[in-house]
Every structure is written in C-alpha cells, then in structure tokens.
Amino acid sequence: MTLLTHQIIVSPDHADQFAHECEITPFKWRVGFSWYLFPVVVAGKQEWLLVNVEFGYCAINTLRENNTAMSIAVSALLAIEYHMPEDREEYNVSVSRGCDCVTWHTAEKMPAHVGDRYLRARKRLKKCKTIGQAEDELEKLNEIPLTLGGRTFAPTRGVEGLLRDLADAFRDYIETTPWWKVRWHLWTNRSPWLELGYRSKRDA
Numbered sequence: 001m002t003l004l005t006h007q008i009i010v011s012p013d014h015a016d017q018f019a020h021e022c023e024i025t026p027f028k029w030r031v032g033f034s035w036y037l038f039p040v041v042v043a044g045k046q047e048w049l050l051v052n053v054e055f056g057y058c059a060i061n062t063l064r065e066n067n068t069a070m071s072i073a074v075s076a077l078l079a080i081e082y083h084m085p086e087d088r089e090e091y092n093v094s095v096s097r098g099c100d101c102v103t104w105h106t107a108e109k110m111p112a113h114v115g116d117r118y119l120r121a122r123k124r125l126k127k128c129k130t131i132g133q134a135e136d137e138l139e140k141l142n143e144i145p146l147t148l149g150g151r152t153f154a155p156t157r158g159v160e161g162l163l164r165d166l167a168d169a170f171r172d173y174i175e176t177t178p179w180w181k182v183r184w185h186l187w188t189n190r191s192p193w194l195e196l197g198y199r200s201k202r203d204a
Helices: 071-082 086-093 110-124 131-141 155-176 179-187 198-203
Strands: 003-010 024-026 030-040 046-054 058-060 103-106 144-149 151-153
Touching: 003 071, 003 110, 030 071, 030 103, 046 110, 058 071, 058 131, 086 155, 086 198, 110 131, 110 144, 110 155, 151 155
Parallel strands: 003 030, 003 103, 024 103
Antiparallel strands: 030 046, 046 058, 144 151
C-alpha cells in the first residue's frame, strides 16, 4: 500500500551534516508530513527542533544522545505515532512508521507560519534546563492556536483530527469494499481511502 510518509527539510547550510547518512534532494511538497529542521540550544547543548509544515506542530529530537539523521527521523515518526487514536488502533495504518520511508531535502525558504513557530519555540527552549522541560514547553506551544489556510486550530488538535479521520476512512474502506477489490488494491499498490474526495465518492 502507498502510505503517508515523512519529509525532513534542512537549510543548505546544515545539509552537509547529514549528507554522509542519507541522500538529500531539493524539496518538493507532497501529501504527507513535512518537517523543517532547526538547530536550537537546550541547557547549553545544541539540539534539533522539528516544525511540521501542515499543522505547525513542534517536536524536539528525543534521542538527544545521538543527533544523527536516523535519530531525527525516529523523532519525527514518534511525534505522529504518539497522537494516533488509541480507540482506533487496528485502523491506524495510513502513516508509514519506518525510517526507510523518511526522505531528506533542502530548501532555501520556509513558510511564514513555520518561521513563526520556530521563533516561538526557540524563545521557550532557551529557558529550559533539561530536555524534559523542553518537551513540556513544546507541548504547551502546540496547544496555542494558529491560523493556516483560513482555519484556526491548535497544532495538537490538527494532528489528532487528521489521524482520527484517516483511521475512520480506512475503517469505512475495509467495511464497505468487496474483498476482491481490496486484494486488487494491494496488488496494484493503491490506498483509495487516502485519495482526495474518497468519502465524498462513497457518500455520492
């Protein structure tokens, strides 16, 4: 199946730090989770901050003893997995959970809301004396609403809402699609419930 994947975006100034671990290509937006990566300081030590493009959600590299491309990719995966709805566990299949599906890219510019969230996060993180305090501060920041695409929402609520919708769409797909068609979709590597307008087509 084709699942939603993660893209990590670094500035050209920082790309060399990760180029020996992974292929880095110019960023082109695609459906999924895109993260801008920023260096920040927590308790006098450099850490890496992830800011999500789609929702403005912020997360810090929790595997701080190993600031590698792999550990940063794992932190991006965990940031989303943490918010998957527990009451829909068997339907949480739409987002890839493997580091091999995380790609790395460079970009000269960033969206305005990403820059704003980065500045807010950096200000909060400067005051933190431990990584635990940093995580608590980012959790508070993720509850502060932003306006994006004409909608105002807290980043945490946005992420959780999307994951619930994805789980519900997959459940609908499994419950209403003939078994032979499900087999065909697996064979042809399609995930219809992720396609634009899937629910509208079902309700038509």
